[in-house]
Amino acid sequence: xxxxxxxxxxxxxxxxxxxxxxxxxxxxxxxxxxxxxxxxxxxxxxxxxxxxxxxxxxxxxxxxxxxxxxxxxxxxxxxxxxxxxxxxxxxxxxxxxxxxxxxxxxxxxxxxxxxxxxxxxxxxxxxxxxxxxx
Amino acid sequence: xxxxxxxxxxxxxxxxxxxxxxxxxxxxxxxxxxxxxxxxxxxxxxxxxxxxxxxxxxxxxxxxxxxxxxxxxxxxxxxxxxxxxxxxxxxxxxxxxxxxxxxxxxxxxxxxxxxxxxxxxxxxxxxxxxxxxx
DNA sequence: GGTGAGTTAAGGAAAAGTGTTTAAATTTAA
DNA sequence: TTAAATTTAAACACTTTTCCTTAACTCACC
Numbered sequence: 490x491x492x493x494x495x496x497x498x499x500x501x502x503x504x505x506x507x508x509x510x511x512x513x514x515x516x517x518x519x520x521x522x523x524x525x526x527x528x529x530x531x532x533x534x535x536x537x538x539x540x541x542x543x544x545x546x547x548x549x550x551x552x553x554x555x556x557x558x559x560x561x562x563x564x565x566x567x568x569x570x571x572x573x574x575x576x577x578x579x580x581x582x583x584x585x586x587x588x589x590x591x592x593x594x595x596x597x598x599x600x601x602x603x604x605x606x607x608x609x610x611x612x613x614x615x616x617x618x619x620x621x622x623x
Numbered sequence: 624x625x626x627x628x629x630x631x632x633x634x635x636x637x638x639x640x641x642x643x644x645x646x647x648x649x650x651x652x653x654x655x656x657x658x659x660x661x662x663x664x665x666x667x668x669x670x671x672x673x674x675x676x677x678x679x680x681x682x683x684x685x686x687x688x689x690x691x692x693x694x695x696x697x698x699x700x701x702x703x704x705x706x707x708x709x710x711x712x713x714x715x716x717x718x719x720x721x722x723x724x725x726x727x728x729x730x731x732x733x734x735x736x737x738x739x740x741x742x743x744x745x746x747x748x749x750x751x752x753x754x755x756x757x
Numbered sequence: 758g759g760t761g762a763g764t765t766a767a768g769g770a771a772a773a774g775t776g777t778t779t780a781a782a783t784t785t786a787a
Numbered sequence: 788t789t790a791a792a793t794t795t796a797a798a799c800a801c802t803t804t805t806c807c808t809t810a811a812c813t814c815a816c817c
Contacts, residue, residue, distance in 0.1 A: 537677060
């Protein structure tokens with residue numbers, strides 16, 4: 490009923506790929522053509538993208554754009570910016586300074602290496618003071 | 624191409640619902656029956672569940688089972704257990720003690736109320752030292 | 758040039774998903 | 788207990804997805 494997007498065939502191919510097998514090798518194992526393995530793998534990755542995008546929609550559903558953290562910003566200055574913007578909107582941020590920094594860093598490690606923001610990050614907030622990023 | 628799972632109709636209904644409208648009210652706005660609004664909304668929620676489950680599969684794909692945190696365990700004792708098991712597997716956990724506890728608590732608030740583990744939690748780890756729960 | 762790995766295109770058949778209606782059943786709230 | 792709100796079931800047309808084949812194609816490498 491509440492089954493995932495990936496078909497058994499797609500999961501099968503992804504598992505073998507994770508093990509490092511080539512499409513040709515997988516084709517022999519599951520008795521089909523390598524072209525078909527390629528198609529199935531591609532469909533699987535497509536489905537994963539769709540799953541991601543689906544959940545992202547949820548955030549925009551109940552969250553409003555709060556501010557943008559500019560590339561180059563010191564991560565430790567982010568909380569004050571966020572608090573100020575949230576106050577303008579009359580919303581109380583759910584996180585204290587420490588956990589806010591943790592939240593930022595954990596949510597997207599690639600964009601918060603060390604103490605610097607490496608690329609622009611959009612901040613969204615909902616009525617509960619929860620933060621989301623895009 | 625890489626569109627999300629939710630159809631325009633489904634997003635429409637979810638937005639109106641978020642605003643607090645009843646199915647009857649929405650039915651009038653989008654010119655259909657209230658039963659249909661119900662079906663569409665249900666399909667939307669179903670799709671969201673499927674998106675979640677799809678992404679969960681990814682975690683189990685490249686993560687190996689590390690250990691089980693038994694119900695009743697003191698949350699503060701979890702890090703040592705996890706570090707020990709990871710060392711056995713030759714993997715370095717990505718989190719220090721504090722952030723590991725934060726990660727545990729944040730990932731599943733229902734199962735980590737106060738300082739106690741309320742039900743068994745399976746811990747998975749991948750080669751990067753990332754942790755996942757199931 | 759030849760080889761191995763991967764991708765793309767065209768086409769087809771079976772399966773699954775979507776929006777819809779109608780009608781009945783159930784839950785929730787005044 | 789009524790009334791409103793929500794859910795469920797069955798059925799239908801329609802579209803999309805999936806898996807499959809065959810054949811041609813790119814790309815990197817020796």
